[in-house]
Amino acid sequence: MDNSEVRQRIVATADELYNAKGIQAVGMDELRSAAGVSLKKLYGEFPSKSSIVMAVLEHRHQSWTEGLDATVQQAGTPRERLLAIFDYLAGWFCQDSFRGCGFINSFAELGAVSPDVAEYARKHKESFQEYVGHLAAEAGAPAYLAPQLSILAEGAQTTAAIAGTSDAAGQARQAAEVLIEAALGAA
Amino acid sequence: MDNSEVRQRIVATADELYNAKGIQAVGMDELRSAAGVSLKKLYGEFPSKSSIVMAVLEHRHQSWTEGLDATVQQAGTPRERLLAIFDYLAGWFCQDSFRGCGFINSFAELGAVSPDVAEYARKHKESFQEYVGHLAAEAGAPAYLAPQLSILAEGAQTTAAIAGTSDAAGQARQAAEVLIEAALGAA
DNA sequence: TTCCGTGGAGAACGATCGTTCTCCGCCTGT
DNA sequence: ACAGGCGGAGAACGATCGTTCTCCACGGAA
Numbered sequence: 001m002d003n004s005e006v007r008q009r010i011v012a013t014a015d016e017l018y019n020a021k022g023i024q025a026v027g028m029d030e031l032r033s034a035a036g037v038s039l040k041k042l043y044g045e046f047p048s049k050s051s052i053v054m055a056v057l058e059h060r061h062q063s064w065t066e067g068l069d070a071t072v073q074q075a076g077t078p079r080e081r082l083l084a085i086f087d088y089l090a091g092w093f094c095q096d097s098f099r100g101c102g103f104i105n106s107f108a109e110l111g112a113v114s115p116d117v118a119e120y121a122r123k124h125k126e127s128f129q130e131y132v133g134h135l136a137a138e139a140g141a142p143a144y145l146a147p148q149l150s151i152l153a154e155g156a157q158t159t160a161a162i163a164g165t166s167d168a169a170g171q172a173r174q175a176a177e178v179l180i181e182a183a184l185g186a187a
Numbered sequence: 188m189d190n191s192e193v194r195q196r197i198v199a200t201a202d203e204l205y206n207a208k209g210i211q212a213v214g215m216d217e218l219r220s221a222a223g224v225s226l227k228k229l230y231g232e233f234p235s236k237s238s239i240v241m242a243v244l245e246h247r248h249q250s251w252t253e254g255l256d257a258t259v260q261q262a263g264t265p266r267e268r269l270l271a272i273f274d275y276l277a278g279w280f281c282q283d284s285f286r287g288c289g290f291i292n293s294f295a296e297l298g299a300v301s302p303d304v305a306e307y308a309r310k311h312k313e314s315f316q317e318y319v320g321h322l323a324a325e326a327g328a329p330a331y332l333a334p335q336l337s338i339l340a341e342g343a344q345t346t347a348a349i350a351g352t353s354d355a356a357g358q359a360r361q362a363a364e365v366l367i368e369a370a371l372g373a374a
Numbered sequence: 375t376t377c378c379g380t381g382g383a384g385a386a387c388g389a390t391c392g393t394t395c396t397c398c399g400c401c402t403g404t
Numbered sequence: 405a406c407a408g409g410c411g412g413a414g415a416a417c418g419a420t421c422g423t424t425c426t427c428c429a430c431g432g433a434a
Contacts, residue, residue, distance in 0.1 A: 021299045024211050027421060038382045039423085049422065099299060104345050108295035111349075112208045112286060118349075125349050148362040151355055155342025158291050162298075162305075162312050168338055175335040175366055182365045214391060216414095225412045226393085236392065 007045050007055075010035050015056045019099055023053060023109055050114065053106070057120045060102045065127070067092075078139035082149060082180055085132065086173035089156055093166035100161030101154075128153075136183075145183040149176055194232050194242075197222050202243045206286055210240060210296055237301065240293070244307045247289045252314070254279075265326035269367055270360060272319065272340055277356035280347040287348030288341075315340075323370075332370040336363055 013035035017026045028049060032039050046052045071088040075081040092098055099105070103121040111118035132153075133146040156172035200222035204213045215236060219226050233239045258275040262268040279285055286292070290308040298305035319340075320333040343359035 022296060024296070024421095025300050028423080029421085039384080040381065043423070044381095100295060101345075104291065104349070105295035107349050108287060108292035109209060109211070113212050121349050122351065125346065144358065144361065147355070147358040151339060151342035151346050151359050151362065153342065154345045155338035155340065158288075158341045158345055159312065159338050162291070162294050162308050164309065168334070171331070171334040172338050174331065175338065175362075178369045179362055179365055182369065211391095215393080216391085226414080227411070230393070 006037060006041060010037060010042060010045060010052065011055050011059045014052050015059055015102075016097070018053070018056055018106075019097060019102055023106060050116070053110070053114075054116060054120065057103070057106065057117070057124070061120075061124050061127075064124075065131075068131070072135065078135065079180060079184070082132075082135050082139055082141075083173060083176060085135075085149065085153055086156070086169055086176055089153060089160075089172070090166060090169035093156075093160040093169050098161070101157040104154075104158060125150075125154075139180070139184065141180065141183040142186060145179060148179050148183075152176055152179070193224060193228060197224060197229060197232060197239065198242045198246045201239050202246055202289075203284070205240070205243055205293075206284060206289055210293060237303070240297070240301075241303060241307065244290070244293065244304070244311070248307075248311050248314075251311075252318075255318070259322065265322065266367060266371070269319075269322050269326055269328075269336060270363060272322075272336065273343070273356055273360035273363055276340060276343055276347075276359070277353060280343075280353035280356050285348070288344040291341075291345060312337075312341075326367070326371065328367065328370040329373060332366060335366050335370075339363055339366070 010031070014026070014031055017031060017034060028039070028042065031052075032042055035042075046055065068085065068088050071091070072081045072084045075084040103124045106117050107121040111121060129146060129150045132150050133143070136143075136146040136149070152172045152175055156168040159168035160166055197218070201213070201218055204218060204221055215226070215229065218239075219229055222229075233242065255272065255275050258278070259268045259271045262271040290311045293304050294308040298308060316333060316337045319337050320330070323330075323333040323336070339359045339362055343355040346355040347353055
C-alpha cells in the first residue's frame with residue numbers, strides 16, 4: 001500500500017466520520033479502526049489530529065468545487081448555469097449522508113478555538129462567492145446578484161440540514177430565478 | 188440570592204460562553220467561575236451539562252424571538268415588517284459577540300450526537316419560518332414567499348458569521364425587497 | 375540459520391472533562 | 405456560648421482523548 005494511498009484513505013474516512021458525527025466526537029482510535037490503519041501509520045502520515053482536520057477541509061473543498069462545477073457545466077446558458085447551483089444542492093441534500101455544509105459545521109465546532117479552521121472556512125466561502133461572481137458576470141448581471149445568490153445557497157444548506165428535508169433547494173432555486181430575472185432586467 | 192436568580196445567571200453566563208467558544212470548549216469549571224456560583228449550586232440547579240445546554244437553547248429562543256418581534260413591530264406597513272427582519276439581523280451582526288446563529292452552531296456541534304439539541308434547533312427554525320409566514324400572510328403574499336425569505340435570513344447569518352462582516356444583512360435585505368415585490372405583484 | 379529492522383497491536387501516559395465527595399468555616403437558634 | 409447544619413472551595417474519581425511507547429511477530433540479507 002502506497003503512502004499517498006494511506007493518506008487518501010485516512011482523509012476520506014475522516015471526512016465521512018467527521019461529517020456523520022462531528023469532529024470532536026470522533027476519536028483517533030475510531031478513525032484508526034475505520035480506516036484500517038495502525039496508529040503508528042496514522043501519526044506517521046499526520047503529526048496531529050488538527051492536521052487531519054485541515055486535510056479533510058482541503059478534501060472537502062476539492063470535492064465540493066469539482067462536483068458543483070461538473071453540474072454547472074452541464075447547463076447550456078449562463079442563466080441556467082446560475083440555476084444549476086441549486087440543482088447541485090438539491091442532489092446533495094437528498095443524500096443520506098448529508099448533514100449540512102462541512103465548513104459551516106467545522107466553523108461552528110472549532111472556529112472559535114482554531115484560527116486555522118475559521119480561516120479555511122472563510123476562504124472556502126469566499127471562493128464560492130467568487131465562483132458565483134464569475135457565473136453572474138458571464139450572464140451579464142450586475143455585481144450585486146452574486147452575493148444574493150450565495151446567501152440563498154448558504155441558507156438552503158443550513159435550512160435543509162436542520163429541517164432534515166431537501167425542500168430548501170427548490171425554494172431557493174425559485175427565489176434565485178426571481179432575483180436573476182430582476183437583475184438581468186435591470187442591467 | 189434567589190434560586191431562580193441563580194438559574195438565570197447560570198444560563199446567561201453559559202449562553203455567553205457557549206456562544207463565544209463553542210459548547211464543548213467550555214467546561215463546567217469555567218462556567219462555575221464565570222457565573223460566580225459554587226459547583227454544588229450548579230449541580231443543585233441542573234442535573235447535568237446537557238440540561239444546561241437545553242436551558243441555554245430555550246433562553247436563546249426567547250431572546251431571539253423577543254428581539255426580532257420588537258424590531259418588526261416598529262415597522263409601519265406589512266411590507267416594512269418583512270424587511271425589518273433584515274434590519275434586526277444587521278444590528279445583530281454588528282455586535283462584537285456575534286458568532287453566528289446559536290442554533291446552527293449547536294446543531295453543528297451536537298446535533299449528530301444529541302437528538303434533543305437537533306430537535307430543538309429544528310423547532311426553533313420551524314417557529315421562525317412560521318413567524319415569517321404570518322408576516323407574509325399579513326402582507327397578502329403567496330405562501331411561497333415565507334420560505335424564500337427564511338432561507339435568505341439563514342444564509343445571511345452563516346455568511347456574516349464566517350466572513351466576519353455584516354455585509355450579508357444588507358445584501359439579503361435587498362434580495363428580500365426584490366422577492367417581496369415579485370410575490371406581491373404576482374398575488 | 376541468524377540477525378536486524380520494520381511495522382502492527384495495543385498498553386501506557388498525561389491532560390481534561392463531567393460529576394461527586396470531603397472538609398471546613400460560618401451562621402443561626404437557644 | 406455552643407451545637408448543628410448549610411454552603412463554598414476545591415480535591416478526588418472515573419472516563420475519555422490525543423499522543424507516545426513497548427513489545428513482539430515477521431521478513432529479507434549475509
